Amino acid sequence: MLRLDLAGFARKTISVLLFVLVVALPAHADENIPDQYPASLLYSKPVEVIPNVWTAIGATAPPGYDNAGHNNNLSFLVTGDGVIVINGGGSYGLAEALHAEIKAITGQPVKLVIDENGQGHAILGNCYWAQQGVKILAHEDTAEEVTKTGHQSLKAAQDRLKERADKTCLKAPDETFADNKDVSMGTMKIKVLHLGPAHSPGDTQVWLPEEKLVIAGDMAFHERLLPIFDDTDTAAWLETWENRFEKLGAVYVIPGHGHPTNMTQVRRYTHDYLVYLRGKIREHIDAGGGLDKAFYVDQSPYKHLHTFNELATKNAGRVFQQMEFE
Numbered sequence: 001m002l003r004l005d006l007a008g009f010a011r012k013t014i015s016v017l018l019f020v021l022v023v024a025l026p027a028h029a030d031e032n033i034p035d036q037y038p039a040s041l042l043y044s045k046p047v048e049v050i051p052n053v054w055t056a057i058g059a060t061a062p063p064g065y066d067n068a069g070h071n072n073n074l075s076f077l078v079t080g081d082g083v084i085v086i087n088g089g090g091s092y093g094l095a096e097a098l099h100a101e102i103k104a105i106t107g108q109p110v111k112l113v114i115d116e117n118g119q120g121h122a123i124l125g126n127c128y129w130a131q132q133g134v135k136i137l138a139h140e141d142t143a144e145e146v147t148k149t150g151h152q153s154l155k156a157a158q159d160r161l162k163e164r165a166d167k168t169c170l171k172a173p174d175e176t177f178a179d180n181k182d183v184s185m186g187t188m189k190i191k192v193l194h195l196g197p198a199h200s201p202g203d204t205q206v207w208l209p210e211e212k213l214v215i216a217g218d219m220a221f222h223e224r225l226l227p228i229f230d231d232t233d234t235a236a237w238l239e240t241w242e243n244r245f246e247k248l249g250a251v252y253v254i255p256g257h258g259h260p261t262n263m264t265q266v267r268r269y270t271h272d273y274l275v276y277l278r279g280k281i282r283e284h285i286d287a288g289g290g291l292d293k294a295f296y297v298d299q300s301p302y303k304h305l306h307t308f309n310e311l312a313t314k315n316a317g318r319v320f321q322q323m324e325f326e
C-alpha cells in the first residue's frame, strides 16, 4: 500500500516537473531574440553575402511589433551603376531604414526595386521607394495580388505594427513581367525570373548567372517552417523546384526566409519537407483517414524549425484538402 502511494506521488511530482519544464523553457531560443538591431527599424544589419550582394536578414519568428514586420530577407545589389533592391519591404519605415543602410555603404543611387511576391512584407514599402522616384518591377500575378489583397495586407500591418507602420501606403508595381526579364546593370548580369508556381502568386527569383547566386524569394525556406496557404499548390511547387529551380545550378542561395546558404540546405527544408508531408498525408488518405486527424500526422523530423508550432498543423490540413482531389 505504502509502495503504491509512493509510486503515485513520484508520478505526480514528475508530471508537475515536466509541466514546469515545458512551459518555462522556450523551444527555440534564437527565434525569441526580439530585435537584433535596436538602432534601426530593421531586424538585423545588412551583411555582404558575396561581393556587392547584401541582405538584411529578417526574423524567423512571425511578423510583429518587436521585429517591425521585418521577417523576410531584404536584399540589394550594388552594381557599379546603381543599386537594385529586392523587396519593397514590409512598411514605409522598413524601406526607409534599408535605404539609410544602402546610403552608408555606397553613393550609387537606388535605380530599381523588385518585389518577390504580393505578400505584405514584400510590397508594403513600395510607396516609400516610389516617393524617391524609384521604379518598381514585379511579376504580373504579384501586381494582381496587390490589387486583390493589398488593402488586407496594409490593414494587418497597421494592426500589428501600430506607429511602426506610419506612412505605409499601397503602391502597385510600375512595370510587370511574365516569364523573365533582363535587368543587368553596371558590371552585373541580372535576370529576374518567374520559374513557375511555388509558394504564392507571382513568386520571383533574381538570378546572377556569373556568381551562381539566386535570391530565391519564397521558393526556398530554411531555419523556419514554410507556410502552406490556401492558394499554395504543393505539387506544382515541387514540379517547379525539380524541373527549373534546381536546374539553375545555384551555388549560393539567399532564401525568402533564413540566412544565406546553399542549395542542399534549402532543398532539405523546402523540397524535402513538401515531399515528406505529402507522403504522410497520402498514407493517411490511403488508410481512409479524414481531415480531423490529418492535422496531426507526424511531422516530428521538422519540429526544431522556427514557427513549427504556429504552422505545422495548418500545413497538414491544407495539404490534405489539396490531395483529397489529386
Ligand SMILES: [Zn+2]
Pocket: 072, 119, 121, 218, 256, 257
Ligand atoms: Zn515570405
